[in-house]
Amino acid sequence: MKVTLRIKRFDPDKDAKPYWAEYTVAASPVDRLLDALNTIKWTIDGTLTFRRSCAHGVCGSDAMRINGRNRLACKVLIRDVGEKVTVEPMLGFPVIKDLVVDMDPFFHKYESIKPYLITHDNEPGTERLQSPEERARYDEGTKCILCGACTGSCPSIWGNPDWVGPAAIVNAHRFIFDSRDQGTAERLAILGQRNGVWRCRTIFNCSDACPRGIPVTDLIEQVKRAIIYGDRNID
Amino acid sequence: MYQKFDVVIVGAGGAGLMAAMQLPNASVAVLSKVYPTRSHTGAAQGGVAAALGNLEEDHWKWHMYDTIKGGDYLVDQPAAEILARDAIDAIYELEHRGLPFNRTPDGRIDQRRFGGHTRNYGEAPVRRSCYAADRTGHMLLQTMYQNAIKNQVRFFNEFLALDLLVNEGRVCGVVALEIRTGEIHTFHAKAVLFATGGYGRAWRVTSNAFACMGDGMAIAYRRGIPLQDMEMYQFHPTGLYKVGVLLSEGARGEGARLLNGKGEYFMERYMPTLKDLAPRDIVSRCIIKEIKEGRGVNGEDYVYLDLRHLGEKVITEKLPDITEFARNYLGVEPIREPVPIQPTAHYAMGGIPTDNDGRVVIDAQWTPLPGFYAAGEVACVSVHGANRLGTNSLVDLIVFGRRAGKHMARFIAESDHVPLPPHHEDFAREMVDHLLTSKGGESAARIRNELQGEMLEHVFVERQEKGLQHAMETVAGLQEAYQKVQLQDKGKTFNTELVEAIELGFLLECAAATVHGALARKESRGAHYRLDYPERDDVNWLKHTLIYKGEGACNARLAYKDVILIDDPVFKPKERKY
Numbered sequence: 001m002k003v004t005l006r007i008k009r010f011d012p013d014k015d016a017k018p019y020w021a022e023y024t025v026a027a028s029p030v031d032r033l034l035d036a037l038n039t040i041k042w043t044i045d046g047t048l049t050f051r052r053s054c055a056h057g058v059c060g061s062d063a064m065r066i067n068g069r070n071r072l073a074c075k076v077l078i079r080d081v082g083e084k085v086t087v088e089p090m091l092g093f094p095v096i097k098d099l100v101v102d103m104d105p106f107f108h109k110y111e112s113i114k115p116y117l118i119t120h121d122n123e124p125g126t127e128r129l130q131s132p133e134e135r136a137r138y139d140e141g142t143k144c145i146l147c148g149a150c151t152g153s154c155p156s157i158w159g160n161p162d163w164v165g166p167a168a169i170v171n172a173h174r175f176i177f178d179s180r181d182q183g184t185a186e187r188l189a190i191l192g193q194r195n196g197v198w199r200c201r202t203i204f205n206c207s208d209a210c211p212r213g214i215p216v217t218d219l220i221e222q223v224k225r226a227i228i229y230g231d232r233n234i235d
Numbered sequence: 236m237y238q239k240f241d242v243v244i245v246g247a248g249g250a251g252l253m254a255a256m257q258l259p260n261a262s263v264a265v266l267s268k269v270y271p272t273r274s275h276t277g278a279a280q281g282g283v284a285a286a287l288g289n290l291e292e293d294h295w296k297w298h299m300y301d302t303i304k305g306g307d308y309l310v311d312q313p314a315a316e317i318l319a320r321d322a323i324d325a326i327y328e329l330e331h332r333g334l335p336f337n338r339t340p341d342g343r344i345d346q347r348r349f350g351g352h353t354r355n356y357g358e359a360p361v362r363r364s365c366y367a368a369d370r371t372g373h374m375l376l377q378t379m380y381q382n383a384i385k386n387q388v389r390f391f392n393e394f395l396a397l398d399l400l401v402n403e404g405r406v407c408g409v410v411a412l413e414i415r416t417g418e419i420h421t422f423h424a425k426a427v428l429f430a431t432g433g434y435g436r437a438w439r440v441t442s443n444a445f446a447c448m449g450d451g452m453a454i455a456y457r458r459g460i461p462l463q464d465m466e467m468y469q470f471h472p473t474g475l476y477k478v479g480v481l482l483s484e485g486a487r488g489e490g491a492r493l494l495n496g497k498g499e500y501f502m503e504r505y506m507p508t509l510k511d512l513a514p515r516d517i518v519s520r521c522i523i524k525e526i527k528e529g530r531g532v533n534g535e536d537y538v539y540l541d542l543r544h545l546g547e548k549v550i551t552e553k554l555p556d557i558t559e560f561a562r563n564y565l566g567v568e569p570i571r572e573p574v575p576i577q578p579t580a581h582y583a584m585g586g587i588p589t590d591n592d593g594r595v596v597i598d599a600q601w602t603p604l605p606g607f608y609a610a611g612e613v614a615c616v617s618v619h620g621a622n623r624l625g626t627n628s629l630v631d632l633i634v635f636g637r638r639a640g641k642h643m644a645r646f647i648a649e650s651d652h653v654p655l656p657p658h659h660e661d662f663a664r665e666m667v668d669h670l671l672t673s674k675g676g677e678s679a680a681r682i683r684n685e686l687q688g689e690m691l692e693h694v695f696v697e698r699q700e701k702g703l704q705h706a707m708e709t710v711a712g713l714q715e716a717y718q719k720v721q722l723q724d725k726g727k728t729f730n731t732e733l734v735e736a737i738e739l740g741f742l743l744e745c746a747a748a749t750v751h752g753a754l755a756r757k758e759s760r761g762a763h764y765r766l767d768y769p770e771r772d773d774v775n776w777l778k779h780t781l782i783y784k785g786e787g788a789c790n791a792r793l794a795y796k797d798v799i800l801i802d803d804p805v806f807k808p809k810e811r812k813y
Contacts, residue, residue, distance in 0.1 A: 011728065014726070051731075055480075058370070058556070059273040059278070097728050097729040115381050116332075116333060127331075127344050129343065131340075134342075135335060145373070146272050178333070180333070
C-alpha cells in the first residue's frame with residue numbers, strides 16, 4: 001500500500017519557521033511508522049531528521065506526535081494510522097531540527113526529584129529483603145523509559161514549561177513507594193512545591209500517551225495523597 | 236573544542252556506567268551517542284546469572300564450568316572464574332543500588348532457569364538467573380544511570396566518537412562529534428575506556444538497536460589494535476520472525492518449547508538432557524536443520540516458540556514485554572497461539588582483546604596498550620569464548636566494567652597526561668569533511684542494505700568456504716563504494732545522515748574482520764559452524780584469532796593467541812554434549 005506522511009519540518013540553519021512537507025512511500029500494513037520514516041530518509045530525502053535506536057519500544061528515542069497523539073514511531077504500525085499520517089515533534093519541548101526536540105530540560109526535571117535509592121542504614125551482606133507484595137507496590141513506575149511522551153502531551157507543561165511534569169513524578173513514585181527507600185520525606189518536599197505535583201489537573205493525556213501502559217495519572221494522584229497525609233503507606 | 240579529564244568513557248550502557256561508578260574522586264567524562272537510558276543494555280530481557288542459590292543448591296564453580304563448556308572451551312578459564320565468583324557480590328551490589336529484582340515469597344531475589352546453566356556440571360538445569368520480569372536490562376540500565384546521577388557523573392550526550400588518540404605508546408584521548416552542533420571536540424585523558432557495545436546491525440535480521448554499529452571496535456581497529464575472535468558471533472534462536480526482535484530465553488527458562496511445522500517438540504531429539512535449554516549456538520543450529528529438512532512451518536523458514544502451556548498468569552507476570560512484542564509486531568496472541576521465530580543476530584563474543592582488568596592487550600604476548608581499556612560487548616576478555624551463555628552478558632558488564640573502573644582509578648593515580656599527538660584532530664576532520672563534500676553519488680543506505688543481506692546469507696549460523704569467499708569479495712566491493720558515499724544533508728545541526736554514514740564505515744570494518752576470522756578458522760566451534768569442517772579441532776584450533784587491519788580496503792593480517800586453561804580436570808576440553 002501507499003502511505004502519505006505529512007511531516008512538520010524545521011532546520012534552524014535554513015528555515016525561518018517550520019513548514020509541512022509531504023512524502024508518499026510504499027509500505028506494508030504491518031510495517032512500523034519508523035520504517036516509513038526510514039524509507040523517506042534512505043530513498044527520498046536524507047535531510048529528514050529524527051531519533052531512533054532499539055526500534056521495538058524499549059529505548060524511548062522516537063517519541064513524536066503522530067496524528068495528534070504522542071506515540072513511539074517504532075510501536076505504531078501503518079495499519080494503526082492509515083494511508084494519511086501527520087507527524088510532528090512533541091509539543092512542550094524546544095525543537096532542534098525536524099522531529100528532534102531538546103530533551104535536556106526533561107532530564108534535568110527527572111534529576112530534580114532524586115531518582116535514586118536513598119538509604120541511611122548499613123547494607124546487609126546479601127540482598128535486602130522485600131516481599132513480592134512490596135515489590136509490586138512500585139512496579140508500574142519501573143517500566144518508564146523516559147521517552148517524554150507523557151510530559152509532552154500535558155497541557156499543564158505546554159502552559160508552564162517549568163513544571164516538573166508527569167515523567168519525573170512517575171519516577172519519584174517508583175522510589176517513594178519502594179519499601180527499601182528512606183528518601184520519601186525529601187522527595188515529597190520537592191514535589192509539594194509550587195512546580196511539584198499540584199499543577200497536575202488530572203487531564204489523563206499522559207496516561208493515554210504512555211507507550212508502556214503506565215497509569216501515569218493514577219501514580220501522580222498517589223503521590224498527591226502521600227503529600228497530604230505525609231505518609232507513603234496511605235492508599 | 237578541547238577538554239581535559241582524568242578518564243574518558245565512551246558509551247553509557249551497563250559497562251561504561253559501572254566503570255564510571257568506581258571513579259568517585261576522578262574527573263570523568265562519559266560520552267554517549269544517545270541519551271544514556273537509550274543504550275542497548277536496556278534491551279536485555281531474561282536475567283543476570285549468579286550462583287546465589289536462593290531456590291536450590293548452586294555454586295560459582297558450576298557457573299564457571301557452564302560458562303567454559305558453553306563457550307566450547309575457547310574461554311580463558313581464569314576469566315571465567317572471576318566472572319562466576321564476582322557475579323555474586325555484583326548482584327548484591329546492584330540490589331543495594333536499587334535494582335528492583337523479582338522476589339521469592341520470603342523476600343529474596345528470585346531466580347529462573349536459563350540455557351546452558353546447570354547444576355553439578357551438567358546434570359540438569361539450575362535456577363541461576365536473577366531477573367526483573369523480562370526487562371532485566373532495562374532495570375539494570377536505569378539503576379546504573381540513577382546512581383550516576385547520584386554521583387554527579389558528567390555526561391556528554393549525543394557525542395559520537397570518531398577517533399582514538401595514541402602518542403608515545405599510550406592512549407591519551409578521544410576525538411568526537413557533537414551531533415547537535417556538528418562541532419569536533421578533543422577529550423584529553425590519562426585513560427580511555429571503550430564501552431561501545433556490539434555490531435549486530437551488520438545482519439538484516441537482528442535483535443540489535445540501530446546504534447549497534449561497532450563504533451569502538453572499528454575505531455580501535457583503524458588504529459592498529461587487533462580484534463579478537465570476531466568469527467564468534469551469536470545468533471539468538473528466538474527472534475520474532477522477519478522482525479528480529481528478541482523473545483527472551485527466559486521464556487524457555489519458564490518452560491516454553493520450540494515446535495516445528497509437523498507439531499513436534501524437536502529439541503528433545505537433539506539434546507535429551509537440557510532440551511530447549513541447550514546453549515544458543517546449538518539451538519540455533521537445530522532450528523536451521525529443521526527448516527532445511529522441510530520441517531519449518533508450512534515449509535517456510537521459521538518454527539514456533541510455544542508458550543501456551545505456561546498459562547496466562549505466568550505469561551502476564553513474568554514475560555509481559557515479549558508477549559506484547561508478539562502481539563504488536565506479528566499480531567499473534569502468545570497465550571493462545573505459538574509464536575513464529577527464527578534465529579536473529581544478537582551478540583559479539585569477539586571484540587577488543589583485554590586482560591582481566593579491562594586493559595587492552597595488543598598481541599599474543601598480552602602486551603598492554605597503556606591507558607586504553609575496554610569492557611562489555613565491545614571487549615573480548617575472553618569470557619564467552621565461542622558462544623556466550625544467556626544472562627552472562629549482563630554479568631560481564633557489571634563484573635568487568637567494575638574491574639576496569641577500579642584499575643583505571645589506580646592507573647590515573649600513578650600517571651600523568653601524555654601530550655596529544657600533533658594534528659590530533661586531522662583524521663576525524665578529514666573523515667567528516669570527506670563525507671560532507673563527496674560528490675561520488677553513492678548511497679550509504681544501499682551499501683548498508685547489501686551488507687546486511689550478504690552477512691545473513693553467507694556469515695550466519697552455517698558457513699562454508701565458498702560463501703565466505705563471496706562475502707569477502709562483497710565486503711571489499713562495498714568498502715570501495717563507501718569512499719563514494721554522498722550526502723544530501725550538508726548541515727551542521729543534528730546531521731543524522733552524516734552520523735549514519737560514519738557508523739556505516741565502522742560497520743564495514745567489523746564485518747570485514749568477522750569474515751576474515753571465519754574464513755581462516757577451519758573447524759567448527761561454538762557459534763562458528765563450518766559445513767566444510769564440521770568437527771571441533773583442538774589440536775590446531777584451540778586458540779584465539781587476532782585480526783589486524785592491513786593496508787588497503789578489506790585486507791587484514793591474522794595472528795593467534797593461546798587459550799588460557801586451568802590445571803583442573805573438571806575444565807579439561809572434552810566433547811560438548813547436553
